[in-house]
Amino acid sequence: MNMASVWFTPKRLLWASVAVAVITIALKTLAWWLTGSVGLLSDAMESLVNLASAMFGLLMVTVAEAPPDEDHPYGHHKAEYFSSGFEGILIIVAGLGILWAAGHRVFDPQPIEQVGLGLVLSVGSSALNGLLAWVMFRAAREHRSLALEADARHLVTDVWTSVGVVVGIVLVGVTGWLWLDAVVAMAVALNILKEGAHLVWQSSQGLMDEAVESEVQQQIEQLLEGFVYKIDGRAIIRFDHVVTRKAGQRRFVDMHMHMPSNWSLGHAASLRNRVEKTLMEAVPGLRATIQLLPSDVEAHFDDPKDTP
Template sequence: MAITDKTVAIATGSLAVGIGVLALKTLAWWMTGSVALYSDALESIVNVVTAIVALIAVRLAQRPADAALPYGYHKAEYFSAVVVGVMIIVAAILILREAFYGFLEPSMPDAPLQGLAISFFATVINVVWAQVLIRHGRKARSPAIEADGKHLMTDVVSTIGVLIGLGLVYLTGFAQLDSVLAALVALNILWSGWGVIRESVGGLMDVAVTPDTQKLIRAVIANNADGAIEAHDIRTRQAGKMTFIDFHLVVPGAMSVDEAHSICDDIEGKLREAVADVQITIHVEPENKAKHAGIVVL
């Protein structure tokens, strides 16, 4: 299965997993009436919504470039991740509201052991699926899939805290601790939402590739530009899984167009071997344009 097809399949599977986990956590809340488990179930609703958004974004990002968007639809995944971040923050605000009212009118949860067992089972599912999402998201360079996986891991951390706390509620009889736990879950979710939005905005602002990738790109250019004088003004940007590279290549003024084009072909071929899903633009200049900076080839 091609990696793009696998990405769509995983995004679809994420929606199915999200619905299943939501059903389990809703059942746990219904059985106990716990505000903390209610907050956990509410976060699962966000997981389902974000899975839908991620699926739409992944399918859209795979559309080929056209006249309207000649550089492609790759940034659609960053918009998806921003929507995910906003949804997370909205959920956190709703949870804080419920925690506040629950603290004013505390009540002990019903059937706590059964509710904890169901919630624990749902958490195990989330742990496994989050790892699948994060690993594939990084491999496929899919911001939407990776953001979905990171949010699920935040959900896992929140749920573990809720389970431990509800155990303490059951042992101590301190009913207001239930609402305190819900508020802590909400704060954790707020932090997660901020992180997702911050990373996505970087992508929308044409963030450069990582320092290691930049170093690799410069090395490939230096080692495969025989016949040129220098390469300067090297710029990179990341858009979803696509990497864009552009730079100026200075060649001797007497060099023919055919020879200069051959050097560009060699560089582009090696860059495509070193960096997956890359678009390259090279501007050829005569030697009087040399800046004696950047990558000196000769």
């Protein structure tokens, strides 16, 4: 792991997200106060959600780092999914609030004042969010952190929100149509709702033991293929019932490994250890569980009582 990934840890970046959220709330609230733009008000409201999301994400990342215990033998890695789901719900609530506020302003448009200074404040805060989101996306891939990815996606949404607001204010200035400010704010709210729904769906899939990424599954299959041994077309060493799942930053794979029944336990265990070591060294965060079976024995899981 390089020095950048060591420095830009999920907790440090989420603390940075909290600090940036406080700064952007102040800048955007000032911009709204100066201009009276409902679009800038919607922008400031979403920044409040950024702050709450970053604080909750920080809490969940702290929980996820806790070691396994008697009640949680597989660890606490799934706590990050709660962060993503919570953030998605907050985004949806903020989007609905913006729709409500903008809907009233469509029929009662208000003039926008001190546009230049308001735009400068909005663009400056968006630049901060954009820079932090870029760093967080890179760190999220490095650390496989859903909490970081969710917060980065939210910050990107905030950037696009600000872009939409700026466009709305410019259009009002060019056309003189005051209702455009509210219409753009409503369009921004719809985009926010879409992003919130995506985060809620993503977290739900993780809580339901979603399989690892397709490219990781292919990598596992290729590594296992290197240990398959055949004689006259008959597999002497083979693998089946390979099942994967994700839990936050951790990945798991379970499988059956078939080998000759006349092998000693020590020989069989030695080969299994080699397979486990190869898999876990090649795939970051992977934990492999391998059950040994003779080559001529099949395991069956389709118990009639478990079939609906």
